[in-house]
Amino acid sequence: MVQCSLLKKLAKILSQARQEPIELSSGIINQGAGSQTRQLIGHTGKGQLRFLLKTTCIEKQPMLVAEANNLRQLKQTSTIRVPEVIWCGEASNEAVLLVEWLDFQSAGNWQQLAKKITELHRYPVANDTSQQPAYGWADDNYLGENLQKNGFKTRWCDFFAEQRIGVQLEQAARNNFVLGSVNLLIDQVRKKLSDHQPDISLVHGDFWSGNVGFCHKSPVIYDPACYYGDRETDFAMASLFGGFSPQFFSCCQQDWPLPAGWENRRVIYNLYHLLNHLNLFGSHWEADVHKALQQLLATTESA
Structure with missing residues (x-):
């Protein structure tokens, strides 16, 4: 109590x-x-x-x-x-x-959630005077208990390779997980994303079904880990752990279609969350991380 x-x-x-x-x-x-x-x-x-x-x-x-x-x-x-x-x-x-306090319901309007998330992703960075017109966030925040670094970068490939994958790989190495050369993997992520410079979108950052609810059938999001980045990262995480209606994804695609190559980038974006789970919860997630790393290297070699 x-x-x-x-x-x-x-x-x-x-x-x-x-x-x-x-x-x-x-x-x-x-x-x-x-x-x-x-x-x-x-x-x-x-x-x-x-x-x-x-x-x-x-x-x-x-x-x-x-x-x-x-x-x-x-x-x-x-x-x-x-x-x-x-x-x-x-x-x-x-x-x-x-x-x-919000009273959440077991069912809600997934089409409305898609509409509202699209509005969030379209929110102009220029309207936020605390931020820079770049990828990142004015302050570091947290993904679970892990610190999420948000230093601004003008190139998306640099931001995600260094501030997302790199930080988690370095933490995994300190936790004695053997995943390969940190610098090599960072370079592979940078290479894979080098031709992808997405619109700067305000993203939730920890967008899984456990951080979404419906109150009086209207969508609510909570437990955010916000930054300005690629909106695809939210959709990637939404697909990682399940719980979202297919209607949500189809409505999002209808409102603002994802660009070509998104399926390959989803592997990279979800690697970040798998690494975070590995660092938070331990070896139970190690096999998933190795599988995602293999997919990353395979798609990089074929690119």
Whole structure:
């Protein structure tokens, strides 16, 4: 259960924000990705309110700060719904993120999700004054518990080879996984993507079915790892773990068709997520990574 001191601190913050007295109670929903997630029940004179609370140790506070910042920046695009950030900070020796509670339904409008994701991908980088007109993001963020480097690059092949595949390969080497020459594999990725300079799109970054929901049949995305990159990376991950309706992909293709060669690039883009899983969860993912590396080398040789 949540510490009484934390509940009192959050109740005070909410009472001040809402300008009405509020008392809080809680229960644990799940634990994972370095944090605990709980539902908070707010008791007021007018009834009950619900909130979603994430907590983790102080050392991991940058994870929650990055998540809060990404949610705020996605909300500013006015493209697709995200949970509203209510408060993020430190309380009772814990890192805390408090967001609105959303009641998700088991079914939703996949055509609407396709439309909204396309709007997100079309969001002009020029509208975001905190960013540069290049591939990357103004701040590093997190993919699970792993730091995601986002230094800006003007060439997509350099960004993905160095900031995505290279960083994960170096971490895998430190974790004693033998995957081959890091520099050679980085060069192979750069070579494979060298003739691909996609439109700069705002991407979710961790776009699997567990980070998508439907509230009153409208699509919602959450747990983002945003950056400006190739929109194909979102579709690649969406296809990696399943859970998306075929209607979603067909509607996306109809709204904004993916360019030729996307199927080969999907191998590279999903290698990033497989490497991340290897570094997060260990050897269970090693066979999948080796298979993806073999596919990468095969498609590079045939290119």
